[in-house]
Amino acid sequence: MVLRNTLKAMRFTMVKQVFSRRLCMAVLALFFLLPPGLGQVQADDITYLDIGNPFIRKIPLAAPKFKLFTGSDAEKRDAETARRILKEALDFTGYIKIINERSFMANPAEEGITGKDLHFPDWTGIGAELLVTGGVKLEKDRVRLYLRLFDTIEEKLLAGKVYTGHREDLRVMVHRFCSEISYALTGKWGIFRSKIAFVSKSKGNKEIYMCDFDGHNPVKITDHKSITLSPAFSSDSEWIAYTSYDQGKPDLYIRNIREKRGSIVNKEGMNISPDWRPGRFELAAAMSFSGDQEIYLLTGKGKIIKKVTDSWGIDVSPAFSPDGKKIAFVSKRAGSPQIYIKSLETGELRRLTFKGNYNTSPAWSPSGERIAYVGVENGSINIFTIRVDGGYPVQLTKDAGDNEDPAWSPDGSMIVFTSSREQGILRLYVMTAGGGEQRRLLKLKGSQMDPDWSMVSK
Numbered sequence: 001m002v003l004r005n006t007l008k009a010m011r012f013t014m015v016k017q018v019f020s021r022r023l024c025m026a027v028l029a030l031f032f033l034l035p036p037g038l039g040q041v042q043a044d045d046i047t048y049l050d051i052g053n054p055f056i057r058k059i060p061l062a063a064p065k066f067k068l069f070t071g072s073d074a075e076k077r078d079a080e081t082a083r084r085i086l087k088e089a090l091d092f093t094g095y096i097k098i099i100n101e102r103s104f105m106a107n108p109a110e111e112g113i114t115g116k117d118l119h120f121p122d123w124t125g126i127g128a129e130l131l132v133t134g135g136v137k138l139e140k141d142r143v144r145l146y147l148r149l150f151d152t153i154e155e156k157l158l159a160g161k162v163y164t165g166h167r168e169d170l171r172v173m174v175h176r177f178c179s180e181i182s183y184a185l186t187g188k189w190g191i192f193r194s195k196i197a198f199v200s201k202s203k204g205n206k207e208i209y210m211c212d213f214d215g216h217n218p219v220k221i222t223d224h225k226s227i228t229l230s231p232a233f234s235s236d237s238e239w240i241a242y243t244s245y246d247q248g249k250p251d252l253y254i255r256n257i258r259e260k261r262g263s264i265v266n267k268e269g270m271n272i273s274p275d276w277r278p279g280r281f282e283l284a285a286a287m288s289f290s291g292d293q294e295i296y297l298l299t300g301k302g303k304i305i306k307k308v309t310d311s312w313g314i315d316v317s318p319a320f321s322p323d324g325k326k327i328a329f330v331s332k333r334a335g336s337p338q339i340y341i342k343s344l345e346t347g348e349l350r351r352l353t354f355k356g357n358y359n360t361s362p363a364w365s366p367s368g369e370r371i372a373y374v375g376v377e378n379g380s381i382n383i384f385t386i387r388v389d390g391g392y393p394v395q396l397t398k399d400a401g402d403n404e405d406p407a408w409s410p411d412g413s414m415i416v417f418t419s420s421r422e423q424g425i426l427r428l429y430v431m432t433a434g435g436g437e438q439r440r441l442l443k444l445k446g447s448q449m450d451p452d453w454s455m456v457s458k
Contacts, residue, residue, distance in 0.1 A: 048185040051413040054434025058097035060127050063087050065109040066134035079136040085174040092214050094437040099128050108133045115157055123152040143167050147177040158184040188411040195454045197231035201446035215442030234276040237456040241274035265302040273317045277324045284318035319362045328362040363406045372406035396435030407453045418449040
């Protein structure tokens with residue numbers, strides 16, 4: 001009891017975070033195709049972790065070996081695969097610390113994986129504040145996966161699910177439960193069901209690729225055999241817009257990802273830097289058919305709705321606010337590239353960046369509170385964030401090559417970006433929203449750049 005009280009005190013005083021006390025129903029069996037969260041009852045929605053806090057403390061989690069129901073070699077392999085996927089996904093977030101299993105004092109795989117089987121002091125004694133137990137039951141070519149998340153200090157079940165699917169679906173099933181873990185801890189579904197689109201030269205030409213949130217399963221989705229740039233997901237992740245020189249000049253392509261249908265905006269001049277309006281089948285893009293580059297609002301089929309900007313300086317790189325009511329963009333109207341914000345409802349315009357003489361590539365955070373952007377100072381290209389209401393910018397990258405193209409994760413906890421820190425070759429990297437945990441996302445031949453993170457996470 002003394003140890004448990006001490007751990008409680010540490011949890012509340014070591015970091016300025018709000019923790020919840022959840023009451024959950026018993027584990028509910030869900031088939032693989034059902035959406036996460038269906039049928040799960042919770043007493044409140046207060047969060048354990050504020051993932052927007054740049055000084056967030058990693059919460060320690062133990063993930064011991066999974067229980068085997070038949071003990072077959074195939075079942076054992078699936079259990080180890082599922083546990084590895086779980087640990088890698090949770091570690092990727094940057095706010096969970098996976099405890100080394102050599103310190104474990106108990107083995108739920110033999111002793112039992114339900115709350116009544118667990119002796120929680122065995123886990124609090126090694127510093128684990130969270131515990132995931134699992135079980136795998138192989139039935140011919142299908143696998144049943146039992147997963148539970150416990151608060152070891154409060155000795156409570158936070159989430160419990162049973163998934164059934166084919167063995168090759170293990171990664172998807174585990175990631176569904178990772179979404180449940182994220183929701184239990186942060187009140188958001190997290191990154192585990194999201195995708196990242198990017199440009200790669202791995203096969204010679206610049207083409208659009210897509211991968212999982214953690215860089216796994218990269219797939220080429222265009223084949224223009226030309227220069228292709230600036231992929232942008234629609235808010236439902238069903239559509240993607242990008243610029244391609246397939247017809248000899250920069251035109252805007254709008255494609256349905258699954259059905260391979262869409263439109264081309266090929267007006268005279270440049271048609272570049274698309275961004276989708278949240279919740280609507282509309283997008284903004286920079287176009288120069290009327291002279292210098294201005295920003296236009298388009299339908300999802302490429303028809304012009306209205307002209308958003310009209311100034312003597314070049315206006316490019318539109319980025320919608322999460323509510324779709326404002327656009328951040330880059331303009332040279334003051335002489336050097338700076339970031340501005342314009343209301344689509346009132347037309348009100350204001351300049352956001354003042355520090356530095358070259359600021360570009362705005363990306364609005366999902367919370368709507370901050371904008372990430374690229375700033376050039378003393379010859380160095382780095383990523384900054386700034387509050388939407390102004391203030392002093394926060395520098396996230398430093399002394400590590402040139403860093404560009406920031407894009408937020410759907411929960412606002414991470415940023416993917418381009419960096420030349422590795423031998424001067426452009427690669428994709430990720431970091432936490434506060435600039436921590438910077439590491440390379442994936443390894444492909446050639447260069448990678450221009451990432452965009454889908455906003456679908458559930």
